[in-house]
Amino acid sequence: MKKFLFVLFAIAVAFGSASAAENCAGIETGTKAYNEGDFERAIDEWRTCVDNGAESADLYYNLGNAYFRNGNLGFAIYYYKSALRLDPSNDDILHNLKYAQAMTRDKVDEDGEENPLLAGLFKAHHALSLKAQMFVLLGLFWAMALVAIARRISRSDRQKNILIGTLFVLSGIFCIVAMSAGYKVFVAETEIEGVVTAKDADVTSAPSDKSQTLNTLSEGTTFEVLSEQGNFVEIRLGEKVRGFVKQGDVGIVKN
Secondary structure, three states: OOHHHHHHHHHHHHHHHHHHHOOOHHHHHHHHHHOOOOOOHHHHHHHHHHHHHOEEEEEEEEHHHHHHHHHHHHHHHHHHHHHHHHHHOOHHHHHHHHHOOOOOOOOOOOOOOOOHHHHHHHHHHHHOHHHHHHHHHHHHHHHHHHHEEEEHHOOOHHHHHHHHHHHHHHHHHHHHHHHHHHHHHHHHHHHOOOEOOEEEEEEOOOOOOOOOEEEEEEEEEEEEEEEEEOOOEEEEEEOOEEEEHHHHHEEOOOO
């Protein structure tokens, strides 16, 4: 019963957020301003909707576009990522996010030589979107079912052995794709990201204005959020950068 009530509550919250987005007058006004090239006004109208509780992938995506056209790379990436949390398989959001991220200055420099096998697996992991992987898994499932049926009705021992080998290969591919998709879901649900929305953000050794500055991150840089401490956020970027940045200099992409 508790689980059922929780599902009903989640549906009600999602419906309420969608209704807020649809009923906000600023959606239409912002769209008109954007089409007229008045990106600052479009941002003000759409941000007002967000402040009033509106939440949708389209709204965040439009805000990202408006900020990008207005020259605010950090906020553009922040809202693209917020939109992607709600619609992770949207090709338009992914394309614009990658385009904006290509314009950032900070790059993660990893130590050590890259293992070719791990590099290949990492590339394959990101080659397909989560939505595409779901279709691949569905196709593999039916392929394995057909092979299993064919093996059962086959009368040739040689053919049965070939079908068993095929089933083994398909099962292995299915497991690899399933693990990749599962990891993407896990990361989407547990990892908290932040984006530098100011022109730059100092990374300090402690959550204090008087602490030592370790690094400076440029606008649009994405990092992992470890914790929030007062007016500071503890962050990590790659293996070399870890410290604290001011809340006012960054945007945190909420799950």
